Amino acid sequence: MTRTLRLDGVDRSFGDRQVLKNVSFEVAAGRMTGFVGANGAGKTTTMRIILGVLSADAGEVSWGGTPLTRQDRRRFGYMPEERGLYPKMTTREQVAYLGRLHGLDAAAARRATDALLERVGLGERGDDLLETLSLGNQQRAQIAAALVHDPEVLVLDEPFSGLDPLAVENIVTVLRERASAGAPVLFSSHQLDVVERLCDDLVIIGDGVIRAAGSRQQLRDSYTVPRYELVVDGDAGWVRDHPGVTLVELDGPRAVFDLPAGTDDQPVLQAALARGPVRAFRPVSPSLTEIFREVTQ
């Protein structure tokens, strides 16, 4: 059964400051949903409200069509923004403890912990006190703590910060597995390149307002002003004077330019061919960074 996590018109203020304004979006089952926004945009507050650690002033969070209850949330996996586990306990012990708090019995918690520590590459350090682990390994332990009870939904606040590239790959694989098993995965990150590579869906928040939400491809398409790259043998400066062209960038033989929406792009190519050989002519998709800049401005 596929289920959707849904936020509907969520408001939240701290004192006089409203940090979330009518926040609504969906996290679909089996999809990795990236949650991006500048610092202070409201990502962490949103995630805390999903987990019930903060309450919403208005609006509702629902799971599979019904409002979230504490019982539902116990089957969620949560990695808070500010990391923390017990420094004086071993990783194995506290991951198992958190498993039990989430409803596993002792034997199941032990089995899940052993398997998971192996999976995130902490198998050999599992019996060391947490405080003796490197920050990267503590981060792996934190991820194990969020996954130990085989959660139905994953909400991870900046899961990749502080990880080296190998560790990022390792964790990404683990998260992908959960998503393919049908869990909705919501993760925030400020590393837009990582998000771009990983997410199926994207939610962009700015100043407490959802600026854009949808699948990665959809967002790309809707935020693409028709933009092209042209490489010729000579100097490409003439493009500037071609009707309709807005030059974005010019570097000798290479030019990047926009055309008004709905304009046929072929006349530009023909004009270029008339002047000599053309080495490249292609539409350019905006990067996530560009979309992000555009929607949050």
Place this chain on the structure above:
Amino acid sequence: MNVTQAARLVAEREIRVKLRDRTFLFGTLFFLLIAAAGTILPPLLSGGPSTVAVTESAAGPLRAAGLEVRVVPDDRAAEQAVRDDDVDAAVVAGPAVLAMDDAPDDVVNALSTQPTVHLLDPDAVDPVVAFLVPFVFAFVFFITSQTFGLQIAQSVIEEKQTRIVEILVAAVPVRALLAGKVVAGAILAFAQIALIAVVAVIGLQIGDSGGLFSLLAPAIGWFVPFFLLGFVLLAAMWAAAGALANRQEDIGAVSTPVQLAVMLPFFAVIFLNDNDTAMRVLSYLPFSSPTAMPLRLFTGDAAGWEPFVSLVILLLAAGAFLLAGARVYEGSLLRTNGRTSLRTAWRERETIG
């Protein structure tokens, strides 16, 4: 999983961690040594008859009294033996008793006749014991509630400071966290006291002061329920104080009211324990009743119904403080930026679902 099961898991973790804590283990060991030393050593140290130097002709009554007699040729030699510290005392012609700086009661008693004494109230408490027992009760309650209360606060702060509290609160009700900590503290405190008590009782038997135990038993019986409820009362305060702090360094500031609630009754019971009216009042006030009421029972000043009334008052107070503590705890647990004021914690609680 319900609140009780969650609280149990929390309590189990607290206890397991504490049992591996060196400071806690050495502390317990230290108390055990004190208990053993305090009960076994005094009879041994005060024991042993005096040694007396005396001429053969006067040695008879001293030997009969079981003293260790050293026979000397004359009084001059007897005096010299005392001066040389070879013996505790000497008996010379007169008869007179010579000693350096301390009148040897057993020697004097051996040489004098005493009138027969008939005790009309043989159950009345020995004044030394009457002085010591209130002190011991008050001290045990003071030390334990202080140590274990502080540990509860520290454990609350640790969870806040490391931010693991966010994961915990997302998984189990805040009430379960609070209950688990209070229960674990009570169990540890009680186990420690029980262990110390066992050692002390064994020590009393070895030191041959077993009679004291039968005298104390009823008062100890009442001390147990009073202690437990009093501990819960203070533990709720400690947990709330811990939740208000944000770093271990803040603990001194936030726990001052709790410290006073422990300290004032302690000194009141110590200093006012022979003032009947004061003790009557103290034995009903929730913060002092855990030590004052068992004490009045011990000295036989309290009527049979009194402990029950006092216990009910304490129970109500503990319940009220637990609820208030839980509210403050919920209101401040997730405020991780700076110290939370009591007022904010009380008013602006998150309605955590």
